[in-house]
Amino acid sequence: xTARVTCTGVLLVAKDVAVYEDIPGYPTPRYRYRYSSPALxxxxxxxxxHEATEAEVRLPFTxxxxxxxxxxxxxxxxxxxxxxxxxxxxxxxxNTTVQxxxxxxxVMPLTQTYAFQGLGLxxxxxxxxxxxxxxxxxxxxxxxxxxxxxxTSMWNLPSYSVKAGLSYTFSLHxxxxxxxxxxxxxxxxxxxxxxxxHGVVTAVISGGDRTWSNTRVLQLDASQSVDQDDNPAxxxxxxxxxxxxxxxxxxxxxxxxxxxxxxxxxxSSSARNLSTFTAAPLALTRPQVxxxxxxxxxxxxxxxTGRSSSTSVVVTIVKGYPPAVSITRILLPGQFYSRWSPxxxxxxxxxxxxxxCPADLGPGCALPNTMFYTWSATLQWGSLLSIVDLTNxxxxxxGAAAPGLKLNPGTFALLASGFVLSATLxxxxxxxxxxxxxxxxxxxxxxxxxxxxxxxxxxxxxxPDTLPASPNATNxxxxxxxxxxxxxxxxxxxxxxxxxxxxxxxxxxxxxxxxQTLGQLVPFQALPTALSTAxxxxxxxxx
Numbered sequence: 001x002t003a004r005v006t007c008t009g010v011l012l013v014a015k016d017v018a019v020y021e022d023i024p025g026y027p028t029p030r031y032r033y034r035y036s037s038p039a040l041x042x043x044x045x046x047x048x049x050h051e052a053t054e055a056e057v058r059l060p061f062t063x064x065x066x067x068x069x070x071x072x073x074x075x076x077x078x079x080x081x082x083x084x085x086x087x088x089x090x091x092x093x094x095n096t097t098v099q100x101x102x103x104x105x106x107v108m109p110l111t112q113t114y115a116f117q118g119l120g121l122x123x124x125x126x127x128x129x130x131x132x133x134x135x136x137x138x139x140x141x142x143x144x145x146x147x148x149x150x151x152t153s154m155w156n157l158p159s160y161s162v163k164a165g166l167s168y169t170f171s172l173h174x175x176x177x178x179x180x181x182x183x184x185x186x187x188x189x190x191x192x193x194x195x196x197x198h199g200v201v202t203a204v205i206s207g208g209d210r211t212w213s214n215t216r217v218l219q220l221d222a223s224q225s226v227d228q229d230d231n232p233a234x235x236x237x238x239x240x241x242x243x244x245x246x247x248x249x250x251x252x253x254x255x256x257x258x259x260x261x262x263x264x265x266x267x268s269s270s271a272r273n274l275s276t277f278t279a280a281p282l283a284l285t286r287p288q289v290x291x292x293x294x295x296x297x298x299x300x301x302x303x304x305t306g307r308s309s310s311t312s313v314v315v316t317i318v319k320g321y322p323p324a325v326s327i328t329r330i331l332l333p334g335q336f337y338s339r340w341s342p343x344x345x346x347x348x349x350x351x352x353x354x355x356x357c358p359a360d361l362g363p364g365c366a367l368p369n370t371m372f373y374t375w376s377a378t379l380q381w382g383s384l385l386s387i388v389d390l391t392n393x394x395x396x397x398x399g400a401a402a403p404g405l406k407l408n409p410g411t412f413a414l415l416a417s418g419f420v421l422s423a424t425l426x427x428x429x430x431x432x433x434x435x436x437x438x439x440x441x442x443x444x445x446x447x448x449x450x451x452x453x454x455x456x457x458x459x460x461x462x463x464p465d466t467l468p469a470s471p472n473a474t475n476x477x478x479x480x481x482x483x484x485x486x487x488x489x490x491x492x493x494x495x496x497x498x499x500x501x502x503x504x505x506x507x508x509x510x511x512x513x514x515x516q517t518l519g520q521l522v523p524f525q526a527l528p529t530a531l532s533t534a535x536x537x538x539x540x541x542x543x
Contacts, residue, residue, distance in 0.1 A: 009058055009063070010061075012059065032077075034076070072089055072091045112529075114164065114197055114228065114530065115229050119161065120156045120527040121155045121192050136151075137151055137153050138151060141170045145157065145162055153174070155172075160231040163196060164198045174189075199227065201228070201303075202225065202336065202337065203300055203311040204337050207327060209314040210439070211322050212315050218279040220298055224236070225300075225309070242305060243302070244302070246273060247273075248272070252295040256314075262292070279291060295317075296317065321434070324355075327350075347444070349406075349423060353403075355436075368431030368436075369431050371430075375390055376388075376390065376423075376424045379422075379446075394410075405425070407421075420446070450496045451497070455491065457483065459487055483538045488537055489535070490534070509528060509531060510529070511524045511536060
């Protein structure tokens, strides 16, 4: 049984009623509604308000004019002709001195959000003015936030106005002015509890997999590792003690089937608890102390406030003096560094190439004056491997021979979950005393939108215009009727998940309706939230 106060009375709805049918048409359910309150005399407790064969009943305030405070409604469901019974109850809070001015829902649900989402608070969802009379609003919040409180019934806070890990109480002070001086005004103080959850941390090693000279200082940079709790408009503080890094490395065997511990004087002596891993060979000493040859897997774990993320790159250390090549993503709004979401726009990659004089030639050598760039890309899903045609300008507008790479989203948006894009850049550096090739590779899972869920709408209350004129009349099929303007409905979106969401990133929900005249989606909420349910009033689409 649910009980909801409206401007004219109380709406009682019996939900999830199941009746075993032995004979078609039998048994017949009979609903008996009673009420009780501390304000009632003992002789009045359990007074039978209404008896009907329908699951929904609207009771006007005239049915219980003397009641105030907490009122409990009891339902006894009896099946005829067997006289089997079942019971349920629900409570509401009535205030007869202000009834007719407004309706107050005193149960404020906990709102959970993230710092990066922003927050939308709507007073009318909980306090409903019955007549069109003046109202005045003011907001307070503890602890304080960084934005100015409005003097309206709604408060939309932009992203990063609240801090992750904190709990807030937003209070709306609402004064509904009475129509006459003799009538009291309604003063409502409504509290909105808000819990700001921590977002996801993502470890990032800039540059991707790469080929490296054994005579050159190796630097692997994880300083751009991301915490969703941090405002991207603010620079990352590298001195923040809460950002903790730890590096590990091992040497890959043939076919990368195993990775063994490395005992090397240069790698083993490098600091492992910094955001940048640095290994410096001694190429000018005699004897030289160089980096070990082979392919090495370097892994960094980024930890902050109990959340961790790890990522790895492969560095192939070779003899000679190949140019140092790194690949960097150019991120569009909403995109993540560690994967590509074709629905959010094209993939853009830029490169950085640096060349040093070989140690045996000295600092005065002639550096290469020509660079030749060659991009290649593949898509892999398990054992399935497909080559991406980068000469097709529909797929790759810049081609395969430019310093950067751009991939249009159209071809990739249709891929199934599990595909990984591998983009490799080879750079040939040519000069009078130099002819070497360096390469780098970046791996990006193709990100797909959430799937597998559904959307449902359940009527919570019906407008008076849709019910019969009699105050005690009911409508047993209210939930089956078309939703009409002014109906209150609960929207729910169960079952949604994101393919490959191993990191547990949060899904956000924003409910709305398609306006056929405008040809656009009109949201019910100003901002997305972490809640998969919402209450909304059916709009008047005629106007």
